[in-house]
Amino acid sequence: MEEEINAICSNGSIIRFHEVTKVYPLPGGDVVALDSVNLDLDPGDFVAIMGPSGSGKSTLLNLMGCLDTPTSGELCIKGRNIRGMSDEELTVLRRDNIGFIFQVFNLLPLLTALENVQYPLILKTGNRECQDRCQAVLAAMELDESLYSHKPSELSGGQQQRVAIARALVNDPEILLADEPTGNLDSKTGTAIMALLDDLNRNQGKTIVMVTHDPAIARYARRIIRIVDGKITDTEG
Amino acid sequence: MHSRMFFDFARRNVRLHWLRSLLAVLGIIIGVVTIVSIGILGNSLVLAISDSLSTVGDSIIVSPHAGGMGFGGGGSAPELISDRDVEQIRRAVAPHVTIPVYSGASRMKIGNEDTVGVVYGLKSDDIPILLELAEGTYLRGSSSAMVGARFAEQNDIKVGSRITVGDKGSLRVVGILKERGMGFDINPDYGIVVESRWFEDAYGQDGYDLVIVKVKDLNQIDEVKVEIERQLNRRETVVDVIDTRAILDTILTAFGQISTFTTAIGGISLIVAGVSILNIMLMSVTERIKEIGVLRSIGTKRQEIRRMFLYEALILGLIGSGIGGVLSIFGGYAVSLVMLQTTEYLFVPSSLIYIAYGIAFGIGTSLLSGLYPAWKASNLNPIEALRHE
Numbered sequence: 001m002e003e004e005i006n007a008i009c010s011n012g013s014i015i016r017f018h019e020v021t022k023v024y025p026l027p028g029g030d031v032v033a034l035d036s037v038n039l040d041l042d043p044g045d046f047v048a049i050m051g052p053s054g055s056g057k058s059t060l061l062n063l064m065g066c067l068d069t070p071t072s073g074e075l076c077i078k079g080r081n082i083r084g085m086s087d088e089e090l091t092v093l094r095r096d097n098i099g100f101i102f103q104v105f106n107l108l109p110l111l112t113a114l115e116n117v118q119y120p121l122i123l124k125t126g127n128r129e130c131q132d133r134c135q136a137v138l139a140a141m142e143l144d145e146s147l148y149s150h151k152p153s154e155l156s157g158g159q160q161q162r163v164a165i166a167r168a169l170v171n172d173p174e175i176l177l178a179d180e181p182t183g184n185l186d187s188k189t190g191t192a193i194m195a196l197l198d199d200l201n202r203n204q205g206k207t208i209v210m211v212t213h214d215p216a217i218a219r220y221a222r223r224i225i226r227i228v229d230g231k232i233t234d235t236e237g
Numbered sequence: 238m239h240s241r242m243f244f245d246f247a248r249r250n251v252r253l254h255w256l257r258s259l260l261a262v263l264g265i266i267i268g269v270v271t272i273v274s275i276g277i278l279g280n281s282l283v284l285a286i287s288d289s290l291s292t293v294g295d296s297i298i299v300s301p302h303a304g305g306m307g308f309g310g311g312g313s314a315p316e317l318i319s320d321r322d323v324e325q326i327r328r329a330v331a332p333h334v335t336i337p338v339y340s341g342a343s344r345m346k347i348g349n350e351d352t353v354g355v356v357y358g359l360k361s362d363d364i365p366i367l368l369e370l371a372e373g374t375y376l377r378g379s380s381s382a383m384v385g386a387r388f389a390e391q392n393d394i395k396v397g398s399r400i401t402v403g404d405k406g407s408l409r410v411v412g413i414l415k416e417r418g419m420g421f422d423i424n425p426d427y428g429i430v431v432e433s434r435w436f437e438d439a440y441g442q443d444g445y446d447l448v449i450v451k452v453k454d455l456n457q458i459d460e461v462k463v464e465i466e467r468q469l470n471r472r473e474t475v476v477d478v479i480d481t482r483a484i485l486d487t488i489l490t491a492f493g494q495i496s497t498f499t500t501a502i503g504g505i506s507l508i509v510a511g512v513s514i515l516n517i518m519l520m521s522v523t524e525r526i527k528e529i530g531v532l533r534s535i536g537t538k539r540q541e542i543r544r545m546f547l548y549e550a551l552i553l554g555l556i557g558s559g560i561g562g563v564l565s566i567f568g569g570y571a572v573s574l575v576m577l578q579t580t581e582y583l584f585v586p587s588s589l590i591y592i593a594y595g596i597a598f599g600i601g602t603s604l605l606s607g608l609y610p611a612w613k614a615s616n617l618n619p620i621e622a623l624r625h626e
Binding site: 062065067068087088091092094095096100102106108109110111119120122123124126128167168171 | 239241242246249250253527528531532533534535536537538539540541619620623
């Protein structure tokens with residue numbers, strides 16, 4: 001059995017869903033959020049996930065982000081099966097390999113822009129003297145240096161999303177998971193943010209998985225996966 | 238290094254919600270001040286009692302056996318201690334000092350004032366062993382008297398005053414005694430001391446009311462006590478032998494327990510403060526559910542979330558207990574002054590240790606109060622937390 005799982009996980013995919021089912025037990029009856037999903041993402045992929053509300057997009061993204069584990073089936077992240085992993089193992093896997101970008105930015109309100117970027121790096125390395133790395137990442141996000149000491153509430157939406165992307169990138173993860181990354185931005189800022197993600201994918205080889213409702217945004221991806229009622233119905237690209 | 242970051246995080250959050258943090262700190266301050274002040278008061282009370290009683294802590298009191306005086310017990314007064322018994326005691330306890338004492342109450346006339354007081358009859362040689370002089374001299378001749386400090390003060394008696402004891406005759410006051418405090422043997426503060434020969438002549442008493450044995454080495458008290466019992470109570474119980482140290486210990490233990498009890502009642506205020514911190518921390522967790530979800534999603538472990546919230550409770554506890562500890566010196570001073578009319582026991586180590594206890598309890602209570610909220614925060618489902626609005 002273990003050999004079989006090892007074989008499933010060692011096909012070279014950076015993310016692999018093999019017959020993954022996710023069921024949420026609710027008082028009114030079980031809800032099947034994902035139903036026997038099979039999906040392979042290779043390193044350097046840029047994938048957009050589309051589908052109606054409640055179709056299972058977020059569940060798919062949460063499982064990829066090790067925030068949840070499958071009810072059945074195997075889910076491999078970087079060749080490691082996450083089913084059966086402890087919460088601490090999942091957290092470390094997430095911290096070191098996965099960057100999250102949220103629709104509402106989700107910066108920590110008590111910290112400055114620079115500190116928000118420093119936080120995951122300190123978690124990983126334990127080193128508080130990591131300003132150079134953080135400043136470099138923020139600079140790459142084209143955030144003005146004068147804003148580094150600003151709290152999130154003092155930044156515009158676009159600036160906050162740049163900080164959030166810098167935070168997602170600071171530990172140099174191979175995988176970036178973006179949940180409607182332009183959903184709260186105007187079209188001009190959204191385009192700039194997408195250009196940044198596109199650049200990260202093309203020039204740094206980051207694997208990006210993005211949930212979006214917007215077909216124009218989805219076109220930045222090289223692959224579009226459509227999901228309905230917990231099943232992948234269509235793959236483009 | 239993580240710890241510093243989480244501590245800093247907690248510190249910022251405490252500052253952000255400064256009003257409710259202030260209220261929580263205030264609760265801890267009140268709790269710490271209350272238990273420390275009551276603790277100091279209790280300890281000062283024990284020390285004050287100990288000081289007033291400890292002068293008689295080295296004595297064994299031999300009194301006529303009081304058995305058979307209870308319900309249906311015949312009602313006869315206990316016999317006195319004879320000279321023969323005193324000699325037996327003297328032999329049994331040698332080289333410790335044996336002091337036979339006469340005592341009785343009498344009406345007295347001082348100038349034109351009538352009063353009632355206790356009269357103690359003691360041998361002249363024994364008096365300096367038992368009593369200290371404040372002014373004047375020890376007894377000179379059989380018609381002289383020494384007066385207890387309180388008795389002299391209440392009746393305006395000076396050295397040279399005359400006291401008429403009932404119809405027994407007149408005595409000249411030659412000395413005023415130092416205040417001795419309450420004792421288990423004799424209480425001369427409210428009476429007079431006369432030569433035993435005068436007492437015998439005046440009252441015609443053919444036995445002593447009690448015998449005091451002054452034990453030089455406190456470790457020998459039990460041994461001496463057993464020896465007296467062995468000598469005098471061989472066939473039947475003739476005398477009761479009381480060890481004042483044991484009585485003192487019992488009294489001090491009782492006061493110590495009362496002190497602990499009152500301190501524990503003071504501790505209730507600290508528990509209330511703890512509940513307030515618990516409430517504030519739970520509020521903090523509820524307000525920050527989404528933030529906790531974000532922290533978890535970017536790689537913060539459960540134990541790190543737990544630590545972050547415990548640091549918050551710790552900061553509140555440290556500030557509250559620190560300020561409370563300082564203020565409790567003033568609290569202890571105030572309650573000691575009001576309740577005991579003295580602050581002389583405030584800065585003794587056994588009182589000051591209550592400040593350390595108070596601070597420790599304050600911090601401990603805060604941490605305990607933070608445990609459940611910290612546990613709750615760390616066990617939040619990150620997905621549900623992220624969805625929380």
